[in-house]
Each structure stands twice: as structure tokens, then as C-alpha cells.
Amino acid sequence: MLRFHNTLTRKKEEFKPLISNEVKMYSCGPTVYNYAHIGNFRSFIFVDLLRRYLKYKGFKLNHVMNITDVDDKTIRDSLKDGKSLQEFTQHYTAEFLSDLKTLNVEIPEVMPKATDHIPEMVELIKTLKEKGNAYERNGTTYFSISSFKDYGKLANLDTENLKKNADGRLNSSDEYEKDDARDFALWKPWEESDGDVFWETDIGKGRPGWHIECSAMSTKYLGETFDIHTGGVDLVFPHHTNEIAQSECAHCKTFVNYWLHNEHLFVNGEKMSKSAGNFFTLRDLLEKGYSPMAIRYQFIASHYRQQLNFTEDALKQIPQTLQRFYDFIDKLESLSAGEENSNVSDLITVAKKGFEESMDDDLNISGALAAIFDFMREINKLMSENKIGKSNAKDVLHLMNEFNQVLGVFDHEKGEIAEEVEALIEQRQEARKNKDFAAADKIRDDLKEKGIILEDTKDGVKWKKIN
Ligand SMILES: [Zn+2]
Known part of the structure; x- marks a missing residue:
């Protein structure tokens, strides 16, 4: 209800x-x-x-x-x-x-x-x-x-x-x-x-x-x-x-x-004001190098009826949390065959129920996030034991995608840079085909500088963003 x-x-x-x-x-x-x-x-x-x-x-x-x-x-x-x-x-x-x-x-x-x-x-x-x-x-x-x-x-x-x-x-x-x-x-x-x-x-x-x-x-x-x-x-x-x-x-x-x-937002425990030097627009924070998704996550993760104390120290911790989501999704996407596991559908049911019961209760976000983190922990454990099959992984990804339709924080940045990265990967493959290894290596190094790591796997080139 x-x-x-x-x-x-x-x-x-x-x-x-x-x-x-x-x-x-x-x-x-x-x-x-x-x-x-x-x-x-x-x-x-x-x-x-x-x-x-x-x-x-x-x-x-x-x-x-x-x-x-x-x-x-x-x-x-x-x-x-x-x-x-x-x-x-x-x-x-x-x-x-x-x-x-x-x-x-x-x-x-x-x-x-x-x-x-x-x-x-x-x-x-x-x-x-x-x-x-x-x-x-x-x-x-x-x-x-x-x-x-x-x-x-x-x-x-x-x-x-x-x-x-x-x-x-x-x-x-x-x-x-x-x-x-x-x-x-x-x-x-x-x-x-x-x-x-x-x-x-x-x-x-x-x-x-x-x-x-x-x-x-x-x-x-x-x-x-x-x-x-x-x-x-x-x-x-x-x-x-x-x-x-x-x-x-x-x-x-x-x-x-x-x-x-x-409720109100406070910055470093004080009311935001230009004279106190704690007044930020979005572009101020982006110029300081914070990512939009980290800012979004900090706002979303505290309940709307609680006063939110915004601090840069807290904001600096958020990329680690987001990275847990990204790594989890990457792992599922690149999963090589493991045994299918009938327990996974039970875990999915429990996670979905936990998420919805919390959100139904006046958007209780802490409860909803806890349900997601518990679920990820269980699935990570099964993955490390090789007890998850490709079809399980697909179901888990589907659920994570549903959660993300509400939170909007998991894969936005990846999606935005994806097109650019995929195009460069293609150029690199082309260069290698033409035995122009210097050009291929340059593309790889340029991407690395932007925090994008390429991995050559048997299923093709995979990439991930590191912070
Ligand atoms: Zn009005």
C-alpha cells in the first residue's frame, strides 16, 4: 500500500x-x-x-x-x-x-x-x-x-x-x-x-x-x-x-x-548563503570535479522529509558507492558460464519486495537502498562461487534496471560516454587490423588517461570506467 x-x-x-x-x-x-x-x-x-x-x-x-x-x-x-x-x-x-x-x-x-x-x-x-x-x-x-x-x-x-x-x-x-x-x-x-x-x-x-x-x-x-x-x-x-x-x-x-x-538543505551544517561562502550552484560543484551522479546520489540517499546536510567530504565518498553498482553490473554482463541456480529467483523476489515495501512507506529510501545492497551482496557471493548462470545473470540485470528506473544513478554516466568509447574502440580495432599498432596503442592510452580501461577478452573488447 x-x-x-x-x-x-x-x-x-x-x-x-x-x-x-x-x-x-x-x-x-x-x-x-x-x-x-x-x-x-x-x-x-x-x-x-x-x-x-x-x-x-x-x-x-x-x-x-x-x-x-x-x-x-x-x-x-x-x-x-x-x-x-x-x-x-x-x-x-x-x-x-x-x-x-x-x-x-x-x-x-x-x-x-x-x-x-x-x-x-x-x-x-x-x-x-x-x-x-x-x-x-x-x-x-x-x-x-x-x-x-x-x-x-x-x-x-x-x-x-x-x-x-x-x-x-x-x-x-x-x-x-x-x-x-x-x-x-x-x-x-x-x-x-x-x-x-x-x-x-x-x-x-x-x-x-x-x-x-x-x-x-x-x-x-x-x-x-x-x-x-x-x-x-x-x-x-x-x-x-x-x-x-x-x-x-x-x-x-x-x-x-x-x-x-x-525539508531544507544545509551546507556544512549551516544555512546556505552567499555571505557564508557555502553557496553552490550545480556548475560550481561540477567545476570542482564532482560528478553529477554523485551529487544526485547524495540528494536521493537521504529521506526527503529529513534535513540534508550537504558536505564535500560526504560527496567525495560517493563515487566508491557508485563504483560498487558499476562493478556489479559489469560482472554480471561479462559473466562466463556458471551453473544456473534456482535460489536466484527467490533472492530477486525478496529484494523487489524489500525495495517496494520501503518505497511505498513515504519513499523510505534508506530501506530501499538496504534491500538493493543486501541483494548485491548475496549475488556477489554466488558469483564468486561460480553459482550463477547466464540466465540468472539476465534476471538480476533486469531487476537492477528496474531499480535504476526509480533511482536513475547506476549507468547514466556510462551510457553517456559509451557512444564515444565504443567509437574509439572500433577505430582501435581497425588500426590493429591494418597493423598500425602505434595508432591502436595511442587510442588505448588516451582512453586510459580519461579513466577508461580496455580489456581484450575472447568475446571482444570490454571497457570499464575507473575513478
Ligand atoms: Zn507555486
């Missing part, structure tokens, strides 16, 4: 999608004003593990992740760069997608941009106004928090306290124009500092607030009620709290059935 911890109820609940074999899921995506940092990638890799496991369980997936390409930061920094908002955000969107690919993160089915959905946001704001949940002051349209009695249920907020705090925080003059200090902006009027970024609409010339974007786009692609909404814990309040308020007031329906939030 698949169960997830639901932030809304603070309990693990059995997962039952609205349509029995389909999952409709929304994840808050990046604001594209800079390169994403590793704290962001923790969220996106958690979502990747979730979507891969849902697919493994046989669900058809409709997964939406928005791109926030208009807000204070994108406007401010595009002006600073002297670029149009579109040109500026397109660049960072492309970089973001390229980073996802590097980390072997699957691209969601739909990735809508906020600026492509202004009419949908305006419609939603108009509905909220008609229903008495929103009001306008000096060009700004605000959501009226007192109009929604369930406000704050996701974050378990005491709304009276929230009101007092908000009143206490009042400092800028424009805050006083709101009916209630807690109210938040749905639509902001154009100001000179916005440059040429504005939309002329029925609710005025201006641009949308951030929260309305996710309510409008999730409804467009997933419907008024959908199954799963994800994000980092820092989004529970106010962002997700406000999404619920907007959507439930507009549609009079439950917005989302399961809310899944991943």
Missing part, C-alpha cells in the same frame, strides 16, 4: 488518486533570474524520485512544473543586464533544463511559463473579486484573508496571531491601504521601475503576483482538484497557503488532496 506524509493532515495516508491509475501532480518550479542552487535541486530531485516511483508503480503521470518568468527579481535583474525580460528569462530557463538533464532528472510533462498565462490569472482574479474574496486599492488587487475561514490550515496557523504579527510588522506606507495587514497582492499596478514589463487587462495595467500564477496554471492543466502538490517546506507559508485560499475560494472545491514537502 502506497502511503505519503500529507502536510495538510500531518499524517501518513494511503495514496488514492482521483482516477485510479493516473496521477495529476503540480510542483512549484524555479524563478528564472539566475542559476539554480543546490538547495533548489534538492526539491527537484525529490520530485524526480517521486515521479519515477509513481511510474514504477504503474501510474500514468500528468506532472506540471511552472516557470516563474515574471516577478520582482526577474524584472530587476533583466533591467540590470540591459536585456528584455523574455531574453533574460529564456537564458536561465534553458540553463535550468540543461542542469536537470545533467542530474538525470526527468522533464515534467508540462512546463508552463507564467507570462504565457496572464489571461488565465486575470480571469481567476476577476472571479475572486466577484465572489467578494478580493478587492482593489490604488491599482493593486488584494486577496481578502478574512473572507476565507480555512486560511492557514496547511501551515497550521493561528490566524489571530498571524494578524497581530502582520500588524506589528507594518512599516511601509502602502501596507496601510490594505483592509487587513495579512492580505496579499493578486495583481500589482505598473510602476516606473517595471520598465516595459506590464499587461493591459480588465483589472488594470500591471502584472500578476506570484501566488496567483500557480493557482491559475495548475487548474488549467490539472483541473480544479488534483492529487499531489509538491514544494520545499519554505513554500508552505505563505505561498502554498495562499494558493489554497485563491483556488478554494474561486472553485468552492478542495484544491489538492496530498501536499508533499521536502
Whole structure:
């Protein structure tokens, strides 16, 4: 039975999608004003593990992740760069997608941009106004928090306290124009500092607030009620709290059935910040020579609801772990005939069950990895005793491949360099055939320098990557 911890109820609940074999899921995506940092990638890799496991369980997936390409930061920094908002955000969107690919993160089915959905946001704001949940002051349209009695249920907020705090925080003059200090902006009027970024609409010339974007786009692609909404814990309040308020007031329906939030990432035990010198983008770590799969593995291997302390010391250990997977798979692939063993299918059953029971329990990754390592240990033992046949090996490889569809860490790098290496091996064979041994040796040495070792076997040339 698949169960997830639901932030809304603070309990693990059995997962039952609205349509029995389909999952409709929304994840808050990046604001594209800079390169994403590793704290962001923790969220996106958690979502990747979730979507891969849902697919493994046989669900058809409709997964939406928005791109926030208009807000204070994108406007401010595009002006600073002297670029149009579109040109500026397109660049960072492309970089973001390229980073996802590097980390072997699957691209969601739909990735809508906020600026492509202004009419949908305006419609939603108009509905909220008609229903008495929103009001306008000096060009700004605000959501009226007192109009929604369930406000704050996701974050378990005491709304009276929230009101007092908000009143206490009042400092800028424009805050006083709101009916209630807690109210938040749905639509902001154009100001000179916005440059040429504005939309002329029925609710005025201006641009949308951030929260309305996710309510409008999730409804467009997933419907008024959908199954799963994800994000980092820092989004529970106010962002997700406000999404619920907007959507439930507009549609009079439950917005989302399961809310899944991943915990923060710390670096060397501290909150990541540029001033503390522990702020990393993906490219910072790649430049230091860490492999994308090691980074992915470090994120995946700790449970999403636990705080993750990212350290370079831990990252340095991971290639050894990955090498155990690679060696295991290499050994199975190059296995010469041994006796077929009927115990192997039992080991496969046990491993699969252990993996699934753990993952079903709110993606308990430690349990799932333990099931895989136990299985590898048993199979390695049988291989060393020559008690595994070719057909056994095929079954084991099939299972490892299934696990890897969820984890996405075993053979990605090998796959990426495989084409290049295979082509060079072919050139080397050609050179040898022509008795050009100097050229053949050079290819071998060049590969060795890149950490690729060739072995001439009776079944042809085999290669492996060493670290
Ligand atoms: Zn969002």
C-alpha cells in the first residue's frame, strides 16, 4: 500500500488518486533570474524520485512544473543586464533544463511559463473579486484573508496571531491601504521601475503576483482538484497557503488532496548563503570535479522529509558507492558460464519486495537502498562461487534496471560516454587490423588517461570506467 506524509493532515495516508491509475501532480518550479542552487535541486530531485516511483508503480503521470518568468527579481535583474525580460528569462530557463538533464532528472510533462498565462490569472482574479474574496486599492488587487475561514490550515496557523504579527510588522506606507495587514497582492499596478514589463487587462495595467500564477496554471492543466502538490517546506507559508485560499475560494472545491514537502538543505551544517561562502550552484560543484551522479546520489540517499546536510567530504565518498553498482553490473554482463541456480529467483523476489515495501512507506529510501545492497551482496557471493548462470545473470540485470528506473544513478554516466568509447574502440580495432599498432596503442592510452580501461577478452573488447 502506497502511503505519503500529507502536510495538510500531518499524517501518513494511503495514496488514492482521483482516477485510479493516473496521477495529476503540480510542483512549484524555479524563478528564472539566475542559476539554480543546490538547495533548489534538492526539491527537484525529490520530485524526480517521486515521479519515477509513481511510474514504477504503474501510474500514468500528468506532472506540471511552472516557470516563474515574471516577478520582482526577474524584472530587476533583466533591467540590470540591459536585456528584455523574455531574453533574460529564456537564458536561465534553458540553463535550468540543461542542469536537470545533467542530474538525470526527468522533464515534467508540462512546463508552463507564467507570462504565457496572464489571461488565465486575470480571469481567476476577476472571479475572486466577484465572489467578494478580493478587492482593489490604488491599482493593486488584494486577496481578502478574512473572507476565507480555512486560511492557514496547511501551515497550521493561528490566524489571530498571524494578524497581530502582520500588524506589528507594518512599516511601509502602502501596507496601510490594505483592509487587513495579512492580505496579499493578486495583481500589482505598473510602476516606473517595471520598465516595459506590464499587461493591459480588465483589472488594470500591471502584472500578476506570484501566488496567483500557480493557482491559475495548475487548474488549467490539472483541473480544479488534483492529487499531489509538491514544494520545499519554505513554500508552505505563505505561498502554498495562499494558493489554497485563491483556488478554494474561486472553485468552492478542495484544491489538492496530498501536499508533499521536502525539508531544507544545509551546507556544512549551516544555512546556505552567499555571505557564508557555502553557496553552490550545480556548475560550481561540477567545476570542482564532482560528478553529477554523485551529487544526485547524495540528494536521493537521504529521506526527503529529513534535513540534508550537504558536505564535500560526504560527496567525495560517493563515487566508491557508485563504483560498487558499476562493478556489479559489469560482472554480471561479462559473466562466463556458471551453473544456473534456482535460489536466484527467490533472492530477486525478496529484494523487489524489500525495495517496494520501503518505497511505498513515504519513499523510505534508506530501506530501499538496504534491500538493493543486501541483494548485491548475496549475488556477489554466488558469483564468486561460480553459482550463477547466464540466465540468472539476465534476471538480476533486469531487476537492477528496474531499480535504476526509480533511482536513475547506476549507468547514466556510462551510457553517456559509451557512444564515444565504443567509437574509439572500433577505430582501435581497425588500426590493429591494418597493423598500425602505434595508432591502436595511442587510442588505448588516451582512453586510459580519461579513466577508461580496455580489456581484450575472447568475446571482444570490454571497457570499464575507473575513478
Ligand atoms: Zn507555486
